[in-house]
Amino acid sequence: xxxxxxxxxxxxxxxxxxxxxxxxxxxxxxxxxxxxxxxxxxxxxxxxxxxxxxxxxxxxxxxxxxxxxxxxxxxxxxxxxxxxxxxxxxxxxxxxxxxxxxxxxxxxxxxxxxxxxxxxxxxxxxxxxxxxxxxxxxxxxxxxxxxxxxxxxxxxxxxxxxxxxxxxxxxxxxxxxxxxxxxxxxxxxxxxxxxxxxxxxxxxxxxxxxxxxxxxxxxxxxxxxxxxxxxxxxxxxxxxxxxxxxxxxxxxxxxxxxxxxxxxxxxxxxxxxxxxxxxxxxxxxxxxxxxxxxxxxxxxxxxxxxxxxxxxxxxxxxxxxxxxxxxxxxxxxxx
Ligand code: SF4
Ligand code: ZN
Numbered sequence: 001x002x003x004x005x006x007x008x009x010x011x012x013x014x015x016x017x018x019x020x021x022x023x024x025x026x027x028x029x030x031x032x033x034x035x036x037x038x039x040x041x042x043x044x045x046x047x048x049x050x051x052x053x054x055x056x057x058x059x060x061x062x063x064x065x066x067x068x069x070x071x072x073x074x075x076x077x078x079x080x081x082x083x084x085x086x087x088x089x090x091x092x093x094x095x096x097x098x099x100x101x102x103x104x105x106x107x108x109x110x111x112x113x114x115x116x117x118x119x120x121x122x123x124x125x126x127x128x129x130x131x132x133x134x135x136x137x138x139x140x141x142x143x144x145x146x147x148x149x150x151x152x153x154x155x156x157x158x159x160x161x162x163x164x165x166x167x168x169x170x171x172x173x174x175x176x177x178x179x180x181x182x183x184x185x186x187x188x189x190x191x192x193x194x195x196x197x198x199x200x201x202x203x204x205x206x207x208x209x210x211x212x213x214x215x216x217x218x219x220x221x222x223x224x225x226x227x228x229x230x231x232x233x234x235x236x237x238x239x240x241x242x243x244x245x246x247x248x249x250x251x252x253x254x255x256x257x258x259x260x261x262x263x264x265x266x267x268x269x270x271x272x273x274x275x276x277x278x279x280x281x282x283x284x285x286x287x288x289x290x291x292x293x294x295x296x297x298x299x300x301x302x303x304x305x306x307x308x309x310x311x312x313x314x315x316x317x318x319x320x321x322x323x324x325x326x327x328x329x330x331x332x333x334x335x
Pocket of ligand 1: 117164
C-alpha cells in the first residue's frame with residue numbers, strides 16, 4: 001500500500017474520518033503549525049491540521065517529551081532497540097537515531113527476535129537488517145531455536161492449552177531481555193504504541209490482573225536481572241505511527257503473523273477504535289487511567305530466582321520453564 005492508498009483508506013485529510021469526493025477537489029486547509037504548507041493530516045483529538053514536515057516534527061517532539069517525562073534515557077545510555085521489521089519499531093529506530101545525535105556519549109544497537117514463523121519473520125528480519133545497514137546501526141538477531149530449542153511453528157503445530165501468542169509473548173520477553181544483556185545494553189526500548197498500551201490496559205482490567213497493570217509503567221521498572229524496559233512510543237497513536245512510516249518512506253513489513261493475535265485483544269481493539277472515532281482522545285484517557293492506577297501501587301519486586309534456569313521470577317519456577325516443561329510433556333506423549 002502506498003501513502004495515497006493508505007490515506008484514502010483511513011481519511012487523513014478529512015476531519016470526519018473519511019474523505020468525501022467534494023473534499024478531494026478542494027484545496028486542503030493550511031497547516032495549523034507553519035501556516036504555509038497545505039495540511040495532509042487532521043488530528044481529531046487536538047483539532048490540528050498538519051503538513052507532512054510539521055507532522056513528523058510534532059511526533060518527534062512528542063517522543064522526546066515522553067523520554068524526558070519518564071526519565072527513560074541517560075546521556076550515556078547504551079540502548080538496545082527491539083525491532084521486528086514493522087512500522088512501529090522501525091519508526092522508533094529512525095527517531096532514536098535522530099535523537100541520539102544530541103547525546104554523543106549514548107549508543108544505539110538494534111536487536112531482533114526470530115520466533116521461527118516461516119514465511120513471516122524471515123522477511124521482517126531481512127527488512128530490519130536492511131534498515132539498520134542504511135542507518136549505520138549495529139544489529140543482532142537472537143532466535144527461539146538457539147535460545148530455547150523450539151520455534152513458534154513447532155509450538156503452534158502441537159496440541160497445547162493456550163493460544164500461540166500466549167507462548168510467544170512469554171518467550172519473546174525473555175529473549176529480548178537476553179539479547180539486550182548480550183549486547184551490554186542498560187536500556188531496552190520497545191515500540192509499543194498508544195493503541196497497544198490502551199488495549200493492554202483494557203485486557204488487564206478484563207482479566208482482573210492488577211500485577212500486570214502495575215508493570216505497565218512506560219519508564220520501566222528497575223528489577224534485578226532485567227535490562228530496564230522503556231517505551232518511548234507509548235503516546236503515539238498507531239494511525240500516526242503508520243503515517244510517519246509512510247512519510248519517512250522506509251520499507252516495513254505489512255504482512256500479519258499467521259498466528260493472528262488472540263481473539264480478546266481483537267475485540268478490545270475494535271471497541272477502542274469505535275470509541276476513539278466517536279470520542280477522540282479515548283485511547284489517551286484509558287491509558288492515562290492505567291498510569292494513575294500504577295502510581296498508587298507499591299513497586300513490584302522480583303525477589304526469587306527460578307529453581308531451574310536461575311532467571312528472576314516471582315514464584316519458584318519462571319513462566320519460561322513452565323512452558324518448556326509443558327511442551328516437553330506434549331512432545332513426550334506424542335512419541
Ligand atoms: Fe508471536 Fe502472536 Fe505476535 Fe505471531 S502474532 S509474532 S505468534 S505474539
Ligand atoms: Zn526458569
